[in-house]
Amino acid sequence: MGLLTSFMQAHAFGWDVSLIPPTILPSALTSTSTLVRVFSRLLGYDSEMLHMYKELGGCELLMRRKIEDGGATSWEPNPLVEALWSGRLLHLSGLDIIGSTAGSLSWMFQDHEAKLWEGKRIVGYASPDKIQASKLLVAHPSFCIISTTSKSLPLKDWLSDKQANMFFPIPSQPMDTQEELSIFTTMGHPKELADTLLQFAEKYRASISADNVLRSQRLETLDLSFIILQSLLSQFLPAIEYLNLNMLLKESNICMKADAFNPSPHIKEDNIIYPPLSSSGEQTYPTIIPSFKPSEDPAGVSWHVSHHFYDNSLQTGLMRDLAIDLELLGEHVVLLGNQSVGKNKIVDRLCQRFKLFKTLREIDTLYNYLKDTSQYFDFAIFKQFMRQDQRSTLPDSTLSLFFHISFPLLSLLALPPSQALLP
Incomplete structure (x- = not known):
C-alpha cells in the first residue's frame, strides 16, 4: 500500500x-x-x-x-x-x-x-x-x-x-518472508507448503519467479518439485546447474516424485477427458477440456491429414499440460525442444486439424512474417494457431516485436532431447 x-x-x-x-x-x-x-x-x-x-x-x-x-x-x-x-x-x-x-x-x-x-x-x-x-x-x-x-x-x-x-x-522494497507467506496462505495454499517453498526461494531467488509459483493455484497441483522444475526449465539447464538445483531441492526437503502414469484420453460428448493420473495414494482428478467441433471449421478439417499415433504416458501428459495452458489458463504456448522430439506429433494429435507452418529466417521483418498469414479464430483450444520453426535464427528486434504483438502471454512447455516420442 x-x-x-x-x-x-x-x-x-x-x-x-x-x-x-x-x-x-x-x-x-x-x-x-x-x-x-x-x-x-x-x-x-x-x-x-x-x-x-x-x-x-x-x-x-x-x-x-x-x-x-x-x-x-x-x-x-x-x-x-x-x-x-x-x-x-x-x-x-x-x-x-x-x-x-x-x-x-x-x-x-x-x-x-x-x-x-x-x-x-x-x-x-x-x-x-x-x-x-x-x-x-x-x-x-x-x-x-x-x-x-x-x-x-x-x-x-x-x-x-x-x-x-x-x-x-x-x-521499491522487496517483500519480507512474512508478507510473502501471507499472500500464499490467503490464496488457499497450506502453510506447510508455503513454508517449504519460501525456504527454497531464499536459496534460489535469482531464478525462481513467484508468478510461476502462484500459477500453480490455477494448475490445481501441490507438487512443489513439478512446479519448480517446470518454472526453471530444469531439463535445459547445464549439467552443473541441474545438479545444484537438485541439491537445493534436497536441502529444502522437496522430494522429486516418480512420474505418474497418464492414461489415454477419451472423448465424451463435446469434451476431451484426461483420466486421473495414477499416484501413490494421493487423490487425483480428471481434466476436462472442450473439444474442437469439425462442423465449425470444415475448411480446416479438409486439410487435416490423419497420421498414425501411438499413445504412451509421456506424450499423453504433455498433451494434457498443453491443453491446460491453452484452454484453461488462456495462454499461448512456445514448444521448446530439439528436432525429432515429437513437437509436431503432439500438436497434430491434440488439435487434429490443419495447421499453418511459418519458418522464421534471419532476414525476416515483422511485415514479411505477418503478411499472407492465415488465422483461425473458431477453434476452442487454438483461437489463433500458428507454428514457429527455428525461432532462434531471428534477430532480437524482429523476435521481440513478434512476441509483443502475437504472444502477450507466454507459457513454456519444455520437450527435452532425451524424451523423444514415438513416431
Whole structure:
C-alpha cells in the first residue's frame, strides 16, 4: 500500500513515475505488474504495456514503417505515440535494457513532446490557431507513464542522473518472508507448503519467479518439485546447474516424485477427458477440456491429414499440460525442444486439424512474417494457431516485436532431447 500511495501522490502532481528495483540483486519480489495494474484500475485508465529490447532505437519507439497493398511505405505511430494521443497509461517494461537510448527520448518523457515523420510534432500545449497553421499534434493531458525495469542489471549499470531526471523515482522494497507467506496462505495454499517453498526461494531467488509459483493455484497441483522444475526449465539447464538445483531441492526437503502414469484420453460428448493420473495414494482428478467441433471449421478439417499415433504416458501428459495452458489458463504456448522430439506429433494429435507452418529466417521483418498469414479464430483450444520453426535464427528486434504483438502471454512447455516420442 505504501508504493501505491506514492504512485497516487506523484500522479496528483502530474509526474511520471519510475519504479526503482531493490538495490540488492537478486531480491524478493515487489509485485511490479500487479502494482501498475491496480493503479490503472483505481484511476480508470486504459493501460498498455510496451516491452523494451536491447536493439530498440529512439525512432523505433515513436514510429514504424507500414507497407501498403501496392508496396508503398508510410509511417504509422507506435504504441508509445498512440498512448500519448489517447491519454492512456503506458507501462514501459524493461527500461534498463535500452540503456542510453532512453536518454534520446528525454524530451518526450519530460515534456510529452516529440518529433514525428513528415515534419509533424507532438506538443504538450498549443493554441488552436497554431494547430491549424502547422503540423502540430497535442498530447492528451491524461497521458501517464510508469517505467519499470527487468531487475537483471545492477542499478549502477543503467541508473544515471539523466535517467533519474526523466521520471519521478520511487524506490521499491522487496517483500519480507512474512508478507510473502501471507499472500500464499490467503490464496488457499497450506502453510506447510508455503513454508517449504519460501525456504527454497531464499536459496534460489535469482531464478525462481513467484508468478510461476502462484500459477500453480490455477494448475490445481501441490507438487512443489513439478512446479519448480517446470518454472526453471530444469531439463535445459547445464549439467552443473541441474545438479545444484537438485541439491537445493534436497536441502529444502522437496522430494522429486516418480512420474505418474497418464492414461489415454477419451472423448465424451463435446469434451476431451484426461483420466486421473495414477499416484501413490494421493487423490487425483480428471481434466476436462472442450473439444474442437469439425462442423465449425470444415475448411480446416479438409486439410487435416490423419497420421498414425501411438499413445504412451509421456506424450499423453504433455498433451494434457498443453491443453491446460491453452484452454484453461488462456495462454499461448512456445514448444521448446530439439528436432525429432515429437513437437509436431503432439500438436497434430491434440488439435487434429490443419495447421499453418511459418519458418522464421534471419532476414525476416515483422511485415514479411505477418503478411499472407492465415488465422483461425473458431477453434476452442487454438483461437489463433500458428507454428514457429527455428525461432532462434531471428534477430532480437524482429523476435521481440513478434512476441509483443502475437504472444502477450507466454507459457513454456519444455520437450527435452532425451524424451523423444514415438513416431
